[in-house]
Amino acid sequence: MTLEEYRDAWQGHGTDPDADLDEEELLAEVKERSEAFDRTIRRRDWLEIAAAALVVIFFGYEALTSAAWLARIGAAVVVAGSVLVVWRLRSARRDGRDELAGRPVAERLRAELEKVDAQIRLLESVLWWYVGPLAAGCLLFVVGIGDGHVGTLISVAVILAVSVLVWWLNRRAVRRSLRPRRRELARMLDRIEANGG
Amino acid sequence: MDDREQTYLRLIRENRGQLRKICRVYGDDAADREDLRQEILLQLWRSLPSFRGDADAGTWLYRVALNTALSRRRDRETREEARLHREDDAIPDAPSRPDREHRERERLERLYAAIDRLEDADRALVLMYLDEKSYSEMAEVLGITENYVGVRLHRIRKRLSTWLSEEET
Missing domain, CATH: 1.10.10.10 (Winged helix-like DNA-binding domain superfamily/Winged helix DNA-binding domain)
Incomplete structure (x- = not known):
């Protein structure tokens, strides 16, 4: 039996109408899921902005009113660092996913590959735009308001430990998730394009 | 019913067979195929406003469906080491x-x-x-x-x- 004969069998099946397809219901369901998706994204964005706003209000107030100059500088660094973090995260998320879904497969794969590369760069440089500024600001603030005794030392140790943990978690995410994803994307793109793109 | 809703339903109606086959080929079992179908239907709805008519509607639908199916499998394969066992249950049979x-x-x-x-x-x-x-x-x-x-x-x-x-x- 030839492949063409198999093709005839293929074309004869799967074209009968869905007995249980209610178009009104389908539409209502798809719209509800789409709106739920948008709500989730909006909620995440608002939470992120609210958390940053709280940090900016608290440390902004300290930057203006604290008695110690070192604490003022530290608080100002934390405020600037928080703004930088929110800006970088939000600009990294502009991915145009819905528009890309209708592009040719190879083009979409290339776009995804670029996005993963950008994410890798972002997480690998987390020390400079996330951990570093916030940790440095917090350290200056804690030392500025502290009395140089055990309490200050413990605070410094906690800040350093949390910073190292955040840095390590980001490195691990690159190694365990993004690098394998990149390899898979590159492999598939190579498979589709080879020398035919 | 507005233009977007009418176009969406027409596309689904005209290409239901192709959608079914794509789900059958890229889904692991009946439940996975249904999940994939839902995901494709959602992505088609969300992407429809960006469809500018630079390709035939059927070609565009094929792209969205394939991109969704391939992306979904990639995400899963990156997460899971082992491939799931495939069940052959898509074509219902009557004795x-x-x-x-x-x-x-x-x-x-x-x-x-x-x-x-x-x-x-x-x-x-x-x-x-x-x-x-x-x-x-x-x-x-x-x-x-x-x-x-x-x-x-x-x-x-x-x-x-x-x-x-x-x-x-």
């Missing part, structure tokens, strides 16, 4: 069906089993070949040249034919 239909069903089972052995990217080409898409349509969906479609398809067809002959004997 009382006449012989001809039964034979047809067996043919399809063999064909799906052979397609399952292909790489994800190659399955996309075979799907379009079986749906009698032209080389230029295949090239438009995948974003490669028509020449390369021909070369690649020739190799895949050869492999499929070999596997199917093995199955028959």
